[in-house]
Amino acid sequence: MTRYEIVKRSVALITLTNPPVNALSSAVRLALSKNVERAMGDPEVTAVVICGENGTFCGGADIREFSEPLQGPPLLPLLDAVEAGEKPVVAAIEGVALGGGFELALFCHYRVAHYKSRLGLPEVTLGILPAAGATQRLPRLIGIPASLQMITTGQHILAQEALKLGILDQVTQKNVCEVAVEFALGAVGMSGA
Numbered sequence: 577m578t579r580y581e582i583v584k585r586s587v588a589l590i591t592l593t594n595p596p597v598n599a600l601s602s603a604v605r606l607a608l609s610k611n612v613e614r615a616m617g618d619p620e621v622t623a624v625v626i627c628g629e630n631g632t633f634c635g636g637a638d639i640r641e642f643s644e645p646l647q648g649p650p651l652l653p654l655l656d657a658v659e660a661g662e663k664p665v666v667a668a669i670e671g672v673a674l675g676g677g678f679e680l681a682l683f684c685h686y687r688v689a690h691y692k693s694r695l696g697l698p699e700v701t702l703g704i705l706p707a708a709g710a711t712q713r714l715p716r717l718i719g720i721p722a723s724l725q726m727i728t729t730g731q732h733i734l735a736q737e738a739l740k741l742g743i744l745d746q747v748t749q750k751n752v753c754e755v756a757v758e759f760a761l762g763a764v765g766m767s768g769a
């Protein structure tokens with residue numbers, strides 16, 4: 577449900593692994609929570625990168641679990657642990673970051689995205705509103721009018737537009753995971769390590 581590895585000697589790379597779109601199922605939330613705790617507690621780890629396997633960051637809540645009562649850890653405390661972590665966490669966005677997946681990226685300290693990726697809050701199209709912090713984190717980044725546009729329409733935006741708005745820190749045409757790892761090393765003063 578997530579893979580944990582150390583790359584470049586000190587970056588914890590956490591990969592969401594829940595095909596087809598790495599949705600935040602109860603098992604993914606549990607594994608992510610444990611791996612964030614592991615990375616934050618490991619003295620060898622200086623920074624963390626979160627990405628998704630097979631070209632998709634995260635499609636949000638797992639719609640296959642919508643008919644069941646919520647199991648596993650709720651999303652918000654997990655996102656709070658990411659944000660409160662003392663080590664920089666970089667989201668490496670490829671494919672889509674939607675709904676709770678976009679919220680996960682918003683709670684990371686930095687966001688690097690592939691130029692073809694799309695971001696959005698489709699909750700309104702399901703008759704709900706984003707409830708894991710996007711309604712606070714997004715306005716802090718891009719202001720209220722642009723946030724309302726995204727929240728109330730559910731439209732996806734492309735990486736370049738997200739960069740212009742101030743949601744993203746970097747857009748790349750290269751391997752987004754590798755670029756995010758370099759970004760993370762730069763954030764802790766270890767560029768080129």
Ligand SMILES: CC/C=C\C/C=C/C(=O)SCCNC(=O)CCNC(=O)[C@H](O)C(C)(C)COP(=O)(O)OP(=O)(O)OC[C@H]1O[C@@H](n2cnc3c(N)ncnc32)[C@H](O)[C@@H]1OP(=O)(O)O
Nearest residue numbers: 596597599635636637638639640651674675676698699708
């Ligand atoms: C614990 C939760 C906490 C907080 C609340 C969070 C709420 C949310 O996140 S609400 C948002 C939920 N996500 C969505 O509404 C996204 C819906 N999906 C899409 O928009 C699209 O599928 C896509 C853009 C992600 C991909 O589009 P495309 O490339 O055209 O592929 P398909 O639409 O054919 O989908 C492929 C395949 O993926 C399955 N799938 C898509 N989204 C999800 C998902 N969120 N959870 C589980 N599975 C998903 C889709 O059913 C297809 O499966 P099959 O190939 O088996 O049919």
